[in-house]
Amino acid sequence: xxxxxxxxxxxxxxxxxxxxxxxxxxxxxxxxxxxxxxxxxxxxxxxxxxxxxxxxxxxxxxxxxxxxxxxxxxxxxxxxxxxxxxxxxxxxxxxxxxxxxxxxxxxxxxxxxxxxxxxxxxxxxxxxxxxxxxxxxxxxxxxxxxxxxxxxxxxxxxxxxxxxxxxxxxxxxxxxxxxxxxxxxxxxxxxxxxxxxxxxxxxxxxxxxxxxxxxxxxxxxxxxxxxxxxxxxxxxxxxxxxxxxxxxxxxxxxxxxxxxxxxxxxxxxxxxxxxxxxxxxxxxxxxxxxxxxxxxxxxxxxxxxxxxxxxxxxxxxxxxxxxxxxxxxxxxxxxxxxxxxxxxxxxxxxxxxxxxxxxxxxxxxxxxxxxxxxxxxxxxxxxxxxxxxxxxxxxxxxxxxxxxxxxxxxxxxxxxxxxxxxxxxxxxxxxxxxxxxxxxxxxxxxxxxxxxxxxxxxxxxxxxxxxxxxxxxxxxxxxxxxxxxxxxxxxxxxxxxxxxxxxxxxxxxxxxxxxxxxxxxxxxxxxxxxxxxxxxxxxxxxxxxxxxxxxxxxxxxxxxxxxxxxxxxxxxxxxxxxxxxxxxxxxxxxxxxxxxxxxxxxxx
Amino acid sequence: xxxxxxxxxxxxxxxxxxxxxxxxxxxxxxxxxxxxxxxxxxxxxxxxxxxxxxxxxxxxxxxxxxxxxxxxxxxxxxxxxxxxxxxxxxxxxxxxxxxxxxxxxxxxxxxxxxxxxxxxxxxxxxxxxxxxxxxxxxxxxxxxxxxxxxxxxxxxxxxxxxxxxxxxxxxxxxxxxxxxxxxxxxxxxxxxxxxxxxxxxxxxxxxxxxxxxxxxxxxxxxxxxxxxxxxxxxxxxxxxxxxxxxxxxxxxxxxxxxxxxxxxxxxxxxxxxxxxxxxxxxxxxxxxxxxxxxxxxxxxxxxxxxxxxxxxxxxxxxxxxxxxxxxxxxxxxxxxxxxxxxxxxxxxxxxxxxxxxxxx
Numbered sequence: 001x002x003x004x005x006x007x008x009x010x011x012x013x014x015x016x017x018x019x020x021x022x023x024x025x026x027x028x029x030x031x032x033x034x035x036x037x038x039x040x041x042x043x044x045x046x047x048x049x050x051x052x053x054x055x056x057x058x059x060x061x062x063x064x065x066x067x068x069x070x071x072x073x074x075x076x077x078x079x080x081x082x083x084x085x086x087x088x089x090x091x092x093x094x095x096x097x098x099x100x101x102x103x104x105x106x107x108x109x110x111x112x113x114x115x116x117x118x119x120x121x122x123x124x125x126x127x128x129x130x131x132x133x134x135x136x137x138x139x140x141x142x143x144x145x146x147x148x149x150x151x152x153x154x155x156x157x158x159x160x161x162x163x164x165x166x167x168x169x170x171x172x173x174x175x176x177x178x179x180x181x182x183x184x185x186x187x188x189x190x191x192x193x194x195x196x197x198x199x200x201x202x203x204x205x206x207x208x209x210x211x212x213x214x215x216x217x218x219x220x221x222x223x224x225x226x227x228x229x230x231x232x233x234x235x236x237x238x239x240x241x242x243x244x245x246x247x248x249x250x251x252x253x254x255x256x257x258x259x260x261x262x263x264x265x266x267x268x269x270x271x272x273x274x275x276x277x278x279x280x281x282x283x284x285x286x287x288x289x290x291x292x293x294x295x296x297x298x299x300x301x302x303x304x305x306x307x308x309x310x311x312x313x314x315x316x317x318x319x320x321x322x323x324x325x326x327x328x329x330x331x332x333x334x335x336x337x338x339x340x341x342x343x344x345x346x347x348x349x350x351x352x353x354x355x356x357x358x359x360x361x362x363x364x365x366x367x368x369x370x371x372x373x374x375x376x377x378x379x380x381x382x383x384x385x386x387x388x389x390x391x392x393x394x395x396x397x398x399x400x401x402x403x404x405x406x407x408x409x410x411x412x413x414x415x416x417x418x419x420x421x422x423x424x425x426x427x428x429x430x431x432x433x434x435x436x437x438x439x440x441x442x443x444x445x446x447x448x449x450x451x452x453x454x455x456x457x458x459x460x461x462x463x464x465x466x467x468x469x470x471x472x473x474x475x476x477x478x479x480x481x482x483x484x485x486x487x488x489x490x491x492x493x494x495x496x497x498x499x500x501x502x503x504x505x506x507x508x509x510x511x512x513x514x515x516x517x518x519x520x521x522x523x524x525x526x527x528x529x530x531x532x533x534x535x536x537x538x539x540x541x542x543x544x545x546x547x548x549x550x551x552x553x554x555x556x557x558x559x560x561x562x563x564x565x566x567x568x569x570x571x572x573x574x575x576x577x578x579x580x581x582x583x584x585x586x587x588x589x590x591x592x593x594x595x596x597x598x599x600x601x602x603x604x
Numbered sequence: 605x606x607x608x609x610x611x612x613x614x615x616x617x618x619x620x621x622x623x624x625x626x627x628x629x630x631x632x633x634x635x636x637x638x639x640x641x642x643x644x645x646x647x648x649x650x651x652x653x654x655x656x657x658x659x660x661x662x663x664x665x666x667x668x669x670x671x672x673x674x675x676x677x678x679x680x681x682x683x684x685x686x687x688x689x690x691x692x693x694x695x696x697x698x699x700x701x702x703x704x705x706x707x708x709x710x711x712x713x714x715x716x717x718x719x720x721x722x723x724x725x726x727x728x729x730x731x732x733x734x735x736x737x738x739x740x741x742x743x744x745x746x747x748x749x750x751x752x753x754x755x756x757x758x759x760x761x762x763x764x765x766x767x768x769x770x771x772x773x774x775x776x777x778x779x780x781x782x783x784x785x786x787x788x789x790x791x792x793x794x795x796x797x798x799x800x801x802x803x804x805x806x807x808x809x810x811x812x813x814x815x816x817x818x819x820x821x822x823x824x825x826x827x828x829x830x831x832x833x834x835x836x837x838x839x840x841x842x843x844x845x846x847x848x849x850x851x852x853x854x855x856x857x858x859x860x861x862x863x864x865x866x867x868x869x870x871x872x873x874x875x876x877x878x879x880x881x882x883x884x885x886x887x888x889x890x891x892x893x894x895x896x897x898x899x900x901x902x903x904x905x906x907x908x909x910x911x912x913x914x915x916x917x918x919x920x921x922x923x924x925x926x927x928x929x930x931x932x933x934x935x936x937x938x939x940x941x942x943x944x945x946x947x948x949x950x951x952x953x954x955x956x957x958x959x960x961x962x963x964x
Contacts (some may be wrong), residue, residue, distance in 0.1 A: 199916075200915055200916050200917075200918045203918065204918055208652045208653065209652060223917065279731070280730060280731025280732070280734075280741070280742065281730070281731065281732070282730070286916070287912055287913050287915075287916040287917075288916040288917065290700035290701070290702065290913060290916070290917065291700065291917060350701065350746065352701040352745060352746065353744050353745075353746045354744070356730065356745060357701060358819065358904060359702070359902075359904065359909075359912070359913060360819060360901075360902040361902075361916075364814065364819075364901065364902050367811075367814070367815050368815070368818060368819070371815075371818075374818055374820075526699050527695065527696075527699050528699070
């Protein structure tokens with residue numbers, strides 16, 4: 001109780017502090033509301049505790065009375081037994097004919113009668129005390145009876161574009177009935193999602209207000225940050241896509257970087273030779289690459305002329321405005337020959353200065369690639385397209401995996417790492433603000449699915465569900481194992497445990513904040529966003545996922561505290577039931593409801 | 605008395621004619637006004653399509669712009685202004701490396717006519733071509749002249765493609781349709797084929813043309829598909845036009861000693877023109893949409909290609925303006941070409957009551 005009271009006082013203090021520091025009315029109102037809520041909670045908790053204390057005291061008193069009465073009854077019984085023994089002895093003496101003894105017998109009989117009366121009286125008192133004790137115990141149990149908080153039933157308008165493993169994974173809770181567990185009904189295509197037929201439908205759908213949440217490509221929103229991008233921020237990051245590859249046709253004479261390595265070249269030489277084959281050639285690539293060309297740039301940066309042609313560098317900075325530098329495997333800066341740290345160089349140079357893009361979307365690339373000799377090089381952006389083409393005999397001329405494996409500390413790999421992106425849950429900010437509980441549950445569901453997909457015991461079921469929906473909606477032939485390969489090698493996911501490093505810049509990981517800053521700067525340099533756009537302020541506002549993560553993390557920590565406290569307590573049956581429910585919710589990453597159940601069980 | 609009556613009737617007819625013309629102009633003006641009013645309403649901030657549909661006249665307010673004069677249409681960030689500012693050259697397309705100059709030979713990149721012809725033929729000058737011919741290296745696409753990035757050259761290529769396709773299809777359809785009147789075996793062979801393809805939705809064929817002929821040879825895809833579609837339509841229209849000629853006229857010709865050939869020349873050919881002209885208008889109206897659709901599927905030069913690029917960037921600042929502007933352009937183009945066609949057909953069929961009844 002003291003801990004709880006301390007926490008409440010701390011909350012009140014923080015709320016008061018926030019209200020004192022707030023610069024607008026809404027912040028003050030929020031702080032006041034929080035303070036009032038905390039005070040009410042404190043009062044309620046104190047009241048409940050007082051009631052429990054009173055009941056416990058009453059029970060203890062009744063028990064003491066019962067104990068005293070029982071002791072009195074025992075004494076009386078002992079006295080009765082002694083009197084009876086005395087009586088028996090006196091009887092024996094009287095029978096022997098002693099007049100004195102006869103008188104004593106009479107006296108003893110009287111004493112025995114008195115003792116019997118006393119014993120009977122004491123027994124009655126003991127019974128009464130026992131009844132009182134039982135009543136007090138019932139009162140105590142009643143005061144410790146707790147009720148489960150309500151998980152409100154609600155509708156969430158959600159859409160997915162089931163093209164790829166990192167978007168189709170949302171089909172799993174539909175198939176396994178997980179949404180119903182948490183009282184959520186998916187609309188508007190009840191009982192399943194609104195299925196987009198093209199990726200470009202997602203942003204307008206959310207922006208129009210037709211839906212609340214949709215899984216989408218987060219960097220795809222950056223170009224809209226000056227218009228409506230801030231109204232549909234990400235609330236969760238699911239994965240990072242590292243499957244970028246330039247594929248070469250089976251009938252092409254061009255060699256892959258690996259083939260060049262087999263001939264004895266180092267990886268850098270092999271990559272240069274491989275990319276050199278693309279100069280002046282056509283590369284089939286989807287149209288949205290027109291504003292996301294940085295992935296191909298990482299490959300073309302192996303060309304010696306790339307660095308000679310650089311006209312302008314794009315700032316690649318960390319959160320404090322310091323230039324990002326190449327880091328070694330131990331996290332220390334890689335130094336050049338002069339002993340200086342080497343900044344990561346993102347430039348305005350573009351791969352299309354060396355090769356000719358042919359803009360066709362992924363399905364058309366697959367269709368065209370099916371006919372030998374029609375296209376030679378392709379760079380599909382979708383993992384299923386990539387996997388299917390590789391299954392059809394196309395080889396990666398060069399890809400990110402090769403670079404990470406053979407050339408991890410190079411400028412080219414740094415470009416790749418500092419410009420990649422992934423999918424996340426985009427949500428209407430207005431909806432999130434009005435339905436924070438639903439936002440927490442939807443994010444919890446994302447973490448639950450990603451954990452499910454990593455569990456060797458069940459992941460195959462998840463892969464199968466994903467493959468089925470992708471095949472149905474995209475008309476391709478993915479095997480469940482293909483989905484596993486994609487998650488393992490092309491689309492590594494960020495489960496709940498990974499999320500901490502995602503947002504903590506001191507931990508080694510992919511950091512959206514850093515990577516996105518570079519990408520936004522690149523858009524500014526290319527004229528997609530205006531030069532005056534405030535990248536840092538924009539990013540801070542945009543990354544709602546970070547706020548949601550820390551909210552959930554706080555709830556998890558508080559839940560941990562309450563679980564620890566509960567383990568040392570003597571709990572009633574109803575309390576234990578709530579703790580069990582909280583544990584189940586906690587195990588499924590629903591820390592929001594887990595905390596609510598714990599608080600209901602332990603605090604009232 | 606009689607002559608006066610005739611003059612009155614003529615004068616009344618003239619007045620009616622003038623009234624109809626004025627009324628048609630008023631109707632067109634009302635239609636255009638309603639179109640823009642609807643557009644402005646859909647683009648208002650309160651509209652759910654606010655970000656998807658840009659205002660037609662710019663950010664300062666449509667009515668203010670109108671009051672400021674026609675030039676107001678071409679300023680600010682409205683769809684019309686976007687179209688106008690990107691017509692000659694487009695910075696948006698330059699930074700996306702989207703161009704309309706397939707002939708990258710250094711001697712040809714500055715020749716727009718050559719680039720249009722190359723786009724129509726599917727000719728490209730690349731490093732492979734240079735290696736094969738021993739020619740100079742192609743110009744990097746980042747260094748092409750400004751006009752290569754403008755909407756104008758894309759749109760011209762599309763217009764020519766569609767008109768060529770419609771022309772080829774009309775010639776082929778009429779040739780087959782009318783010849784089937786003289787040679788019935790042609791009808792026996794061609795009618796089942798045309799009926800089969802005619803029942804299938806024509807837009808379904810578009811992806812197949814892309815798969816069969818690729819995106820590299822637009823003469824076979826865009827022009828080919830429009831030709832195919834127009835041929836089918838014109839075949840049916842020509843057959844139907846001939847069948848609609850009253851039998852009495854043909855019998856009269858026969859009684860006057862007409863032979864099949866002379867009846868074809870003097871009865872069928874002129875008699876079917878008004879109906880065929882009406883059919884051609886319908887075929888051309890469909891051809892605009894079909895031609896652009898094929899370009900959207902992957903052809904690398906043309907207005908449809910611009911739409912394809914912008915639709916993938918729909919969230920970006922300029923994308924709604926670009927899409928609305930391009931789509932509206934094709935709508936306006938179709939109306940304008942149809943109006944011109946109307947004038948030509950009216951002149952050609954001025955002798956025909958049927959032509960007049962078609963609303964020509």
